[in-house]
Structure formats: structure tokens, C-alpha cells
Amino acid sequence: MNNPAAADYAIQTRDLSLWYGNFQALNNVTLDIKHGAITSLIGPSGCGKTTLLRCFNRINERYGSVRTSGEIRILGRNIYDEDVSLIELRRFVGMVFQRPNPLPLSIYENIVFGLRLHSERRALTRADLDAAVEGALTEVGLWASVRDRLDRSALDLQLDEQQKLCIARLLPLKPEVILMDEPCSALDAEATRAIEELLFGLRGRYSIVIVTHNMAQARRASDECFLMLMGELIEHGATESLFTSPKDARTLNYLEGRFG
Amino acid sequence: MTSLAENKKAGAKAGDVPALFARTDLGRRRERAERTAQAALSGMALLVIIPLALIIIYLIVEAWPLLSLDFLLESPRRGMREGGVWPALLGTVYLVLMSLAVAAPIGILAAVYLHEYADDSAFTRAVQLAVVNLAGVPSIVHALFGLGAFVVFAGIGRSILAASLTLAIMTLPVIIASTREALASVPRSFREACWNVGATRWQTIRHVVLPNSISGILTGVILQVSRAAGETAPVMFTGAVFYKAVRDGDLFAYGLLDQCMALSMHLFTVSTQVPDVPEALPYATAVVLLFTVLAVNAFAIALRVYLRSRKRW
Known part of the structure; x- marks a missing residue:
């Protein structure tokens, strides 16, 4: 940890810019995302919030050729360092x-998928796997409803259960940061509320970054909020103060629905 | 375009209100055109079936006097004028299996690389171009290439091996194309799910992409059997012979470096090269070739249905 402030922040970027070919999608983004909090990224379509999210685990690089400059630190560690392993x-x-x-596998196999990827085959006992499945499903509140059908296809679950499963799938790997790209936009109001409650339950143990274009959701469900426009970070702050007393005129315009 | 209300008003003035939703003249013409189009289109679709049905019926009728199990399992006798097609049938099976044994792994793995790994670079564009153009090369040119490259240059000599390699090169581009299509049918979201829990590309391919595309890949490969079995020129130049004595019904009659008979070439021989062949003989040979291919295709369809039924999306 070579950064004194690292302990407080899960994610820090410094002058992060990103280009798809000649198109600049991110322009000198500098931000600090607090540890253990729920942080929302809001902004109109095409403002670069998903692109920014995809920078945090460098998954952008799997979607074709991107060029980045600047720095990203996760838990104080520069993720562009030579010896950082992407996996x-x-x-x-x-x-x-x-x-x-969800992957076209059983519920059980979906949950242990990550463990299997990252472990020697012999290192995993059935008991380890069972415990991981029960733990992860309990944490997202699915255990009671699916414990009797763990061997059924995950694709038979309802949409909101599938989304919970997708969150649960990350947990056995003991993640530090969970990135969510509009996790509720395919769900109805009831399911959205369930996912948001789940987020509150996970707060503290994981640092959660959620991209949303639903401002009501950002306001309800996040501690910190960042507003982006056209690849630039416009304003950030505690969610409540950003919504009630924005400092930037563009933020006010956006929040009042004058564009975006 | 008049609205219903305007219609009514105009009608009221003229004294005759058209019934609600009544047919108009234009509507009648449109419906007629619709019927014509449907008849023409379904007629054309029917036309596609007719040649296949006619070919099969015609062949079977002409070949009928000779069709028997013995015809399958015996060697030709009296200079091709009697006996069966066993050495040719066996030769075709050897050639096809050998060529697929070479072409399928290379083609599938190359396609996986192209679809899952390669970015758009000069190298991949060159490979694409090669695949497309290889698919367009006429089989007689493949034959000459096989003769030059495998028989002469590599010194393999005219043999099952040389002929299979030639057929393999011929089927390779289509296997690559069909494999890529099968890979493309696996939803991107499956791959994203894997990448984001830290799967390597190979883990993604092995655990998710291949299991979900294997039915399409295999059917693509198997359908190449019919092409390999039917081609005459490539095997004629590189390994198939006019006649080869083989024990009746012997499954292991050929070695890798032997020359062999092949159904396609045998059909050519008995139709054009041998005088006084009984009329039914070429037809019976054609029936054996055709039904070998159809049987393989039927197997491919059954396999696809079976594998599809195990797929859960």
C-alpha cells in the first residue's frame, strides 16, 4: 500500500481517459470511491458510466481495442501494474x-463456477462447495426458496431470482468490489425493491458501485453519487446533498430532467 | 386516406354509407396479390423437393434387379461386370473418416481461435481471406494440388493417406465456417458471466462455449462427409484406383499407404470406362453412394436433435 489514503477508498482513479479507436469515451476522470459504501454512477445514455465501470476490472479490454491513460487504483494497488493478474x-x-x-448450468454449479475456476480440482471437497452454495444463497436471500432445487437449471428461475443468483455467484470468491451495470433495469418495481434491499444487506462487507439511469434508484439506494456527462465527471458528493443542493448548474439541469 | 368519420359524412351526403370494415376495390386487389404470391412461393418450395424425390425413385427403380446385401459385401467380378461394390464402399468410408480425422480438429480449433481469441489484425484478415478463397477453389484444382503436394512433393505416393489429406484441405474451409457459426450462436452474456468471475479465455471456451455449441459444430462437420464421399476428381488423382482386390466383407482390408477403390470413382468407371456393364450396375452403385451419404446426414440430424434436447437455453 503506497498510498496513504488507500485504506479509506476502494477505488481511486487519476486523470483516467479512455478511447475506443478515435472516440474519447472518458475524459480525465478523477474520483475516489469509498470502501464499503454503495456508490452510484448516474448520467444520460452514452455518458461513459458503463465504460468507467468496466475499467475497474479492466473488462473493457475484452470488448475490443481500447486505449487508456491515467491511473486506476483498487485498494491502493495500481491495476495497470505489470504484475497485476487480470484473472x-x-x-x-x-x-x-x-x-x-446465469450460465446454462444448475443453480448449484452456477454458484460454485468461480470457485472451480480458481481452485485446483482436488482442493475442493464436496463439503466446501456445499457450504459455499448455502452461504452465498443465504446472503442474497435465495436459500430458502431454492434449497430443494439446487440441481435445476438456473435458467428456470424467475428474472429477479436470476439476478440474485448472479450476485450470489460472485460471493464465494470473496470479492472486495461488486460492480453493477443497471442491475434492475430488466426488473419490475417489486423485484427492483428486493434487489435494492439486498444491496443494503451487502453494504459494509463489499464496496458496491452501481450504474443506473434511474435517478430515483440512485437517490434511494446509494450513499455516494457521481454524475457524468459526455465522458466527464461533473459532480460528486453524498447522494442526499447532490440531489438537494447540487453545485453545478449542469447537475441541476440533469436532475430536473431538462435533458438526458 | 379518409378517416371513418369523414367516410360516414361523405356517405351521408351521397346517401349511401359503406358498411363498417367493408372490402374496398384496392383491398380486393391486394388480397388477390397476396394469394398469387403465396401460391408462387409455395410452388417454388415444392419444386425443390421434386428433383430429390425423382432422383431417388429413378435410381432405385433402375437399380432394383441388383440391390441386395451381397451387392454391398462382394467384390466386383469379371472386369466390373458382376459382383458388388465392397472395396469401393470400404475405400470411401476410409477416405472420409481419415479426411475428417485430419480436417475436423484443425478446422474446429482454428475456428475457435478466430472466433474467440483473434482481434481484427492483418493476420486474422489474411486467415479469413484464405478460408473464403479456399472454399471457392474447384475440386479439380484441389486434386492437382494434392497430387503435387502430397503424392509427389511429400513423397507419400498415391495412397489413402494422400487422398484423405487432399479431401481434408477441401473440407477445411467449410468446417471452419460452420464452426464459427455455431460459436457465434452462443450468447455473449455467457462469456461475460465467465470473464467477470476471472475465467481465462480457455476456461470460458471449455466450460461454457464448447458445451453449448458442440451440436452445431458436430453437425457442420458431419455434413462435410457427403461432400468428401461424393468428390471424384481429388481421390482419382491422389489415391483411388480402378480395381483393387479385397476379401468380401473384410473391414480392415486397406492400409494407410495402400491405394483403394472409392464409390464415386467406381461409379465413373462402370458408367463410362467398361463396355458391356449390365444396365442396373451403375445405378446400384449410385444408390449405395447416395444412401451412404443420406444415412450419414440422418445421423447428423439425430445427433443434433439429441444434443439440442440436452441444451437448456
């Missing part, structure tokens, strides 16, 4: 997507 990084910084994307 280890992604193990500790997991992502949840807009459409729930």
Missing part, C-alpha cells in the same frame, strides 16, 4: 449485468 483482479472485482446472465 485475480476480476476475481476480486466482480460484475453484475443489466440482463441477468
Whole structure:
């Protein structure tokens, strides 16, 4: 840990810029995301919030050619360092997507999928796996409803259960940061509320970054909020103060729905 | 375009209100055009079936006097004028299996690389270009290439091995294309799910992509059997012979470096090269070739249905 403030922050970026070909998607983004908090990224479509989210586990690099400059530190560690392993990084910084994307496997196998990837085959006993499944499903509140059908296909679950499963799938890997890319936009109001409650339950143990274009959700469910416009960070602060007394005129315009 | 209300008003003035939703003249013409189009299109679709049905019926009728199990399992006798097709059938099976044994692994693995690993670079574009153009090379050119490269240059000589390699090169581009299609049908979200728990590309491919595309890949490969079995020129130049004595019904009659008979070439021989062949003989040979291929295709379809049924998305 070569950064004195590192203990407080899960994610820090310094002058982060990113280009897709000639298109600059992020422009000198500098931010600090608090440890153990729920942080929301809001902004209109195409403002770069998903791109920024995908920087935090360098998954951007799997989506084609991107060029980045600047610095990203996760738990104080520069993730562009030579000896950073991408598979280890992604193990500790997991992502949840807009459409729930359970793998076409059983519920059980979905949960232990990550463990199997990161362990020697012989190192895992059945008891370890069972415990991991029960722990993860309990943490997301699915255990009671699926404990009797763990061997059924995860694709038979309802959409909100699938999304919970996708969150649970990350937990056996003991992640530090959970990135969520509009995790509720495919869900109805009831399911959205359930996921938000789940987020509150996970707060403290994990640092959660959630991208949303639903401002009500950002306001309800996050501690800190960042507003982005056209690849730039416009304003950030505690969610409540950003919504009630924005400092930047553009923030006010956006919050009042004048654009975006 | 008049609205219903305007219609009514105009009608009221003229004294005759058209019934609600009544057919108009234009509507009648549109419905007629619709019927014509449907008839024409379904007619064309029917036309596709007719040649296949006619070919099969015609062949079977002409070949009928000779069709028997003995015809399958015996060697030709009296200079091809009697006996069966066993050495040719066996030769075709050897050639096809050998060529797939070479082409399938190379083609599938190359396609996996192209689809799952390669970015858009000069190298991958060159590979793409090669695949597309290889698919367009006429089989007679493959034959000449096989003769030059495998038989002469590599010194393998005219043999099952040389002929299989030639067929393998011929089927390779199509296997690559069909494999890529099968890989593309696996939803991207499955891959994203893997990457974001720290799976390497290979783990993603092995645990998720291949299990979910294997049915498409295998059917693509198996459908190449019919092409490999039917080609005459490539095997004629590189390993198939006019006649080869083989014990009737012997499954292991050929070695890798032997020359062999092949159904396609045998059909050519008995149709054009041998005088006084009984009329039914070429047809019977054609029936054996056709049904060998159809049987393989039927197997491919059954396999696809079976593997599809185990897939859960």
C-alpha cells in the first residue's frame, strides 16, 4: 500500500481517459470511491458510466481495442501494474449485468463456477462447495426458496431470482468490489425493491458501485453519487446533498430532467 | 386516406354509407396479390423437393434387379461386370473418416481461435481471406494440388493417406465456417458471466462455449462427409484406383499407404470406362453412394436433435 489514503477508498482513479479507436469515451476522470459504501454512477445514455465501470476490472479490454491513460487504483494497488493478474483482479472485482446472465448450468454449479475456476480440482471437497452454495444463497436471500432445487437449471428461475443468483455467484470468491451495470433495469418495481434491499444487506462487507439511469434508484439506494456527462465527471458528493443542493448548474439541469 | 368519420359524412351526403370494415376495390386487389404470391412461393418450395424425390425413385427403380446385401459385401467380378461394390464402399468410408480425422480438429480449433481469441489484425484478415478463397477453389484444382503436394512433393505416393489429406484441405474451409457459426450462436452474456468471475479465455471456451455449441459444430462437420464421399476428381488423382482386390466383407482390408477403390470413382468407371456393364450396375452403385451419404446426414440430424434436447437455453 503506497498510498496513504488507500485504506479509506476502494477505488481511486487519476486523470483516467479512455478511447475506443478515435472516440474519447472518458475524459480525465478523477474520483475516489469509498470502501464499503454503495456508490452510484448516474448520467444520460452514452455518458461513459458503463465504460468507467468496466475499467475497474479492466473488462473493457475484452470488448475490443481500447486505449487508456491515467491511473486506476483498487485498494491502493495500481491495476495497470505489470504484475497485476487480470484473472485475480476480476476475481476480486466482480460484475453484475443489466440482463441477468446465469450460465446454462444448475443453480448449484452456477454458484460454485468461480470457485472451480480458481481452485485446483482436488482442493475442493464436496463439503466446501456445499457450504459455499448455502452461504452465498443465504446472503442474497435465495436459500430458502431454492434449497430443494439446487440441481435445476438456473435458467428456470424467475428474472429477479436470476439476478440474485448472479450476485450470489460472485460471493464465494470473496470479492472486495461488486460492480453493477443497471442491475434492475430488466426488473419490475417489486423485484427492483428486493434487489435494492439486498444491496443494503451487502453494504459494509463489499464496496458496491452501481450504474443506473434511474435517478430515483440512485437517490434511494446509494450513499455516494457521481454524475457524468459526455465522458466527464461533473459532480460528486453524498447522494442526499447532490440531489438537494447540487453545485453545478449542469447537475441541476440533469436532475430536473431538462435533458438526458 | 379518409378517416371513418369523414367516410360516414361523405356517405351521408351521397346517401349511401359503406358498411363498417367493408372490402374496398384496392383491398380486393391486394388480397388477390397476396394469394398469387403465396401460391408462387409455395410452388417454388415444392419444386425443390421434386428433383430429390425423382432422383431417388429413378435410381432405385433402375437399380432394383441388383440391390441386395451381397451387392454391398462382394467384390466386383469379371472386369466390373458382376459382383458388388465392397472395396469401393470400404475405400470411401476410409477416405472420409481419415479426411475428417485430419480436417475436423484443425478446422474446429482454428475456428475457435478466430472466433474467440483473434482481434481484427492483418493476420486474422489474411486467415479469413484464405478460408473464403479456399472454399471457392474447384475440386479439380484441389486434386492437382494434392497430387503435387502430397503424392509427389511429400513423397507419400498415391495412397489413402494422400487422398484423405487432399479431401481434408477441401473440407477445411467449410468446417471452419460452420464452426464459427455455431460459436457465434452462443450468447455473449455467457462469456461475460465467465470473464467477470476471472475465467481465462480457455476456461470460458471449455466450460461454457464448447458445451453449448458442440451440436452445431458436430453437425457442420458431419455434413462435410457427403461432400468428401461424393468428390471424384481429388481421390482419382491422389489415391483411388480402378480395381483393387479385397476379401468380401473384410473391414480392415486397406492400409494407410495402400491405394483403394472409392464409390464415386467406381461409379465413373462402370458408367463410362467398361463396355458391356449390365444396365442396373451403375445405378446400384449410385444408390449405395447416395444412401451412404443420406444415412450419414440422418445421423447428423439425430445427433443434433439429441444434443439440442440436452441444451437448456
